[in-house]
Amino acid sequence: MPHPVIVRGKRQFWDKEDKGKKLPIIKTDPAYLAAADQVNRINAYMAPQQITGCKHDGFIRIFNHGDQPGFAYNMGGRLYSKASGVSYQNMEKHHRNDMRINGEPVVELDLRASFLTILYAQRGIAPDPLIDPYTFGPIPREVIKAWIAMTLGYDRFHSNWSDETVAKLLEDEGINLREKYPIDTVRAAVIDEHPILQGWPNSTVRWQNLQYLESSAIIDAVEALGSRRGITALPLHDALLVQRSNIDMASEVLASTFRERMGVSPVFKIKDRWPKKRR
Structure with a gap:
């Protein structure tokens, strides 16, 4: 993907309509190059995988608050699925019951709190x-x-x-x-x-700082699972979607990448069914 990283200006996390202004990027910046290379490696691994029951055409990584003091590709930074339609990240949750990775149903591995x-x-x-x-x-x-x-x-x-x-x-x-x-x-x-x-x-810590740490652990796990273990993991904000047969390995790897970033082991929740909303 030619432009796998986007930087946006300050936004309000609680305002879903506020995405922040898209900012120009200095493409010789080592921090940009490192982030872009990682996304491209992940996309290269994902390309031949069979992901069905949803839309997904590759990832981009979006950093936030790029116009604020101290920004160094260290604010926000989640992976977002690009799709010709509604991506797996944005579709109604109960439709994930129909998702398959290489023919196998998915399980959601959530970082609790x-x-x-x-x-x-x-x-x-x-x-x-x-x-x-x-x-x-x-x-x-x-x-x-x-x-x-x-x-x-x-x-x-x-x-x-x-x-x-x-x-x-x-x-x-x-x-x-x-x-x-x-x-x-x-x-x-x-x-x-x-x-x-x-x-x-x-506090001097804000959502963009917390999200960067969280997203970095998630993205590191996605890459480690794919390139080193041949396991496809789809990031879902503070969670991963993986094949049911790979849940133990995914838990082990995400615990490791989280611990490397935060110094403590996380607690997981595992979902294998997504009911429809109340009516």
């Missing part, structure tokens, strides 16, 4: 595999997860639930956030459980 795990890792604290960081007290897990996701995508504490989050929780879980779970109440409960988030409004 990825951004929160990275924040703790920066303090030298590893996740406890027996404790779900989103499950505590009387507040539903999905509400706690939604508040943490909103918060870590912003630079301060929200004063209200976003319309998008309200709509998603109502559609997916039948939960009326604004009626049953005032955001101030949820914030207090989460910070009591995770005091590491108390200073978030003044």
